[in-house]
Amino acid sequence: MDILRWDVFLTVLGVVVPILAALYEFVFVGRKRLGYRVQMDTIASDEVHSAYAGALQRLERDGGTPLLDPSFVLLRFENNGATHIDESDYAVLDDDRVGIRVVFPDRRVAGLVVTELSHPYLRPSFEGDSGLHVRNGVIQLPRVPMNRGTHYKVLAALEREPGATRAAGAEFAPPKVIGGIKGGVGSGDIPETRSRTGTSVPAISLVCFLMVIIVTQSLLSLRDENAPLDCASGELALTGSTAFAPVLEEAATAYEDTCPGSRITVTADGSANGLNALESAGREHERGEPSMLAFSDGPKGDGHPRLLPRPVALSLFTLVINEEAGVLDLTPEQVRAIFEGRLTNWGELGGEDVPIRLVGRDDKSGTRRVLQQRVLDGFREPGSTSDNCRDRDPGARDRLTRCERDATPEVLDTVAETPGALGYAELGAAQERENLPRVRLSGHEASTEAADYGAYPFWETEYAYTYGELPAKSLAASFLRYLTDEVGRDLVRAHGHRPCTELQNPVLCRPVAQG
Template identity: 40%
Template sequence: MEWLFDPANVIAILSAGLGVLTTAGVLWYERRVPRRKRIGYRVQMDTPIGSEVSRGRANVRLGLFNETPDMADATLVLLRIENDGSQSIGDEDYTGRGELNGLTVEFTDRTVRGIAVTHSSDADHLMDHFTPAAGLRHDGSIIRLPRVPLNRNEHFKLLVLLTGSHVGGPIKITGGIRDGAVARNKAARPDEKPPLFGRAARSITVALTACVVTLAGIIVVRDDSPPPMDCATGTLTVTGSTAFEPVLKELEQKYEEECEGADIRLDIHGSNAGVQKLDDEGAEAGPAGSPSMIALSDGPRPASLTKLREKRVAISLFSLVVNDAVPVTDLSLDQIRRIYRGDIRNWNEIRSGTDQEIRLVSRDANSGTREVFQRRVLHHTNELATSSRDCATKDYADAPVFRCERNGTDAVLAKVASVEGAIGYTELRNGEVPEGAHRITIDGTTPSVDTIGSSDYPYQEIEYAYTYGSPPANSLVAGFLNYMDNYGEEIMRTNGHLACSTPKGMRLCGQGWAVPE
């Protein structure tokens, strides 16, 4: 730290002192003036445990009720109910109807199947109140709780087994407290104690103190903010999928800006080339350990590369594009397959009056985008042999189709835009294609991140990140993968991918998602 004494610094120090004194005054006032009685509640867990659940990206079945169909959608909810006011609450403070009725818990669209009650270690007396005779009962989606006296800071927890819907449904606790309220608290760590002071006091003091101390810090002390927890130093090579390249470029730039000492190098040549390079480098490293490399792949690695460890990153969308001279905006799966088999060679067979030879502009054999196309769209059928090296003329006249290859997405798009009659494929990216080309739908279905998992659109696949073995927890490899999970969601979505780290993506990626064929 470097101290600089001048009049501005003196003013800053005085301002900081004023802020601290103001904070102390507000806190003193809070301790002297009683607050309202208050019961708060938190949803600390809401998780599936039925036969439909699977274990994250590893696709391991963990359902506790595999043999019980009516429990397939079973979920567990953990509620914490606490006295977080400044006064104790007795059974006479509850104003609910009925002699025994205290609070009511409602789980919308779910049915209560069982309840377990736990309590804090210093509140054994609470358990005497959780009996049917005391008023504990449940019916359908409702749990009725007895009038439980709670000293200040005391709490109890309800572990509830439910069926009838998936996680995330509304959960609400209602009831009346004389001269007080029942309110939901924001999420907190499972056993975190409720706040000592009121929200208004906390907000005022924190805001005032933060503003004044920040002013003093800017003027007096030079102290850089700590980097993100996922930051690590060293050099990392990221290779593989061209479809994921726009996402990787943005993440690389952000990571290097926020994490001093990290050098991330992109070496993008296609999914197959990337995973093969990772496997080769790992084998060469031998006992030295896992190389500082990540390979992104559109779809799973080849089965023979058994040393590669996978992490499911996103579900990626792809689309077909055609030259603007072709007046076609939609093709059926059958038409696409016939085009790529060579059964349809002129656009007039699809759109009368359009006399143009169909020219296929494809990716090379290293491309994961091409493999996804062959697997998902052509139904496990390979494309025909290349018949043109320059995408302008056939290398031999009797070739069944006009087909050329390019080694990158940008090169494919450029050729489709410049060659009349051309058709090719690309990842969705941000929805843009170059001037001279346009996207087409498949069987009338448009690719959209919003409809992944509910649409029959076939040209989509899981994006994998591979490492050679398990990288050390403090390595740049592990740090960048965690950073991708924590900060990459919006970047991925903008470029046509649904992140596996989102609630929807976690469910689809963890189930080994696949579209109908």
């Protein structure tokens, strides 16, 4: 196990950094913050000679002298920090009543009013000898106590200094706010608060940082996607059911890709042969722990007392038929009549005048055993009467042409190529053959729903057998957990089987009607 788990480290980093940024912004940097805005700074001259200038043309000093290049400035002072500001927080001498001074380069203040208070408790701060003055053309504002989020506005009428000049249409220099807050932003200055139409650089930096964290975590997750927590190395042999072999082959490849150091081989030669192979391997192993799993269509039956079963999936099987037969639906009774040799031509069942030819599996096949138990009501298929599945052997007493094939793909190929042929296979393999019709049983297609209601009989539980109890950290145990985990369930489902964990009773792993 790695001392440093990168996924955990990145997760912690992605949580801690925003918290620290928030603490820095609102607790340290923004703990005390007094700012100002210039909401208006405009010249009151009649640039277009408006006929409606009215009183604006008569802006005068107290003595009646017109103002030189008059202008208006509206300032807003606001506590936009995280805590309140007291009188003692202003960076001035204790006996100085003035907390903020506003200077207007090349202009002097001709008139001043406080136009807006965000809360009535601010009013006494501007009354009497509060420190609100205009001296030498400079606005002096008192040390106003302000709770978080409060503000006040100051409207000033100004004129150009007599010695200063201004070109036509030019603007005056912006005002300068002089003052400071103890423990405030940066050096404690009172900064101008500007309206932002875009995202701030720190915010963009934080978002980019979090995106890097997310992308990195995603890449790490993709590298370890679907990886079991108990990857094991070594070699493992899978044997038994040919019907379940496609699932095992794909799962083995996926496990090897996920868990380097593992090597899994699949040898499918029938359920009975697989159980025998596992029994032999277990007896020969010095500790009785062979690295082998045997898969069987249905329970092992009598014998093999050391083999322990584990239900893996509910497997559905289906009858497949050659297109020339002209039949797509049979009852279980008709199927038994065919296999018992009482029906020999499809014309007897309303189909084409074509001889019935049966393509089956050898007596070691689990699929054959399922057919005999679930559909044929215990009837055992007779032996083969033909090698090519078209012509009966000379001297054969059986009325039907019967042949046997070693594996499911061979059965499907033979049925597709042989006129009037009827065979059987697991559903997933049969579904891949678009030109090979699947026979309904009493009108019902092979489906878990039909099996649940007892309407479809051709099913069986797929078991994984082990020789005794598996060591918890063995490759065989790890692969079994993988097969029944999320990835394995997807593979099982993709091949037409139903994972036991998705059934109403996973332990029994059988349709509801059979529970």
